[in-house]
Amino acid sequence: MGAVIRGVLLPGQRQVELRNFAIPTPGQGQVLIKMRASSICGSDIRAIYREHLGHGPEAYQNVIAGHEPCGQIVDVGPGCRRFRVGDRVVLYHISGCGLCHDCREGYMISCSSPLRSAYGWQRDGGHAEYMLAEETTCVALPDALSYVDGALVACGFGTAYEALTRMQVAGRDRVLITGMGPVGMGAALLARVETRCWYAKRAEARWTRLNALKRVLGYQTPDSCGGRGGGATV
Numbered sequence: 001m002g003a004v005i006r007g008v009l010l011p012g013q014r015q016v017e018l019r020n021f022a023i024p025t026p027g028q029g030q031v032l033i034k035m036r037a038s039s040i041c042g043s044d045i046r047a048i049y050r051e052h053l054g055h056g057p058e059a060y061q062n063v064i065a066g067h068e069p070c071g072q073i074v075d076v077g078p079g080c081r082r083f084r085v086g087d088r089v090v091l092y093h094i095s096g097c098g099l100c101h102d103c104r105e106g107y108m109i110s111c112s113s114p115l116r117s118a119y120g121w122q123r124d125g126g127h128a129e130y131m132l133a134e135e136t137t138c139v140a141l142p143d144a145l146s147y148v149d150g151a152l153v154a155c156g157f158g159t160a161y162e163a164l165t166r167m168q169v170a171g172r173d174r175v176l177i178t179g180m181g182p183v184g185m186g187a188a189l190l191a192r193v194e195t196r197c198w199y200a201k202r203a204e205a206r207w208t209r210l211n212a213l214k215r216v217l218g219y220q221t222p223d224s225c226g227g228r229g230g231g232a233t234v
């Protein structure tokens, strides 16, 4: 296409750098996505923005940041089988080799192949006007969700959902949420669908979030649960 887009790099030391890039062309099995929302994760702040903490294959490679992208496909490369131009998609944030045991189990995050790369860490991510992605990392965004919804649930809610799935929480369980960051909030919202009694323990700094859970959503604190412990703890 030849056009230039702007992308965000995070060189460390709390700096943000805007740089020009050419719009990439999708190769085999890849799609080009017009970015509609790209949220900032706590990991980005902690391990890239302030200082670069990752080592070896986990290190930030001075690529376009943003591992929580959501947008609309505008071009597809050869060999794509599921998604088409116009589809709205969320990106799973890590592209694995696709062939190792972990990838086949659905845990691309555990892939140890040199081909593994995370968007916004080892390959260009969502903080740009367009983004190149593997079709295998695209997840269809339901019509009921906005692009902002999609970006926010991609990493945080996915992480929370996996934890709850492994715990196999059900209607008989009480769930104790001990961290009220975005992932903890996601766990609280998701677990409420399955469980009958709720409460959240908090750090003082998270009072506003806890209050929202209590007042708006009717969640309970350990005190209001009669001193009974949580059967499942996140």
Ligand SMILES: [Zn+2]
Pocket: 041, 042, 043, 067, 068, 155, 156
């Ligand atoms: Zn994230």
Ligand SMILES: [Zn+2]
Pocket: 096, 097, 098, 099, 100, 101, 102, 103, 108, 111, 112, 113
């Ligand atoms: Zn793999």
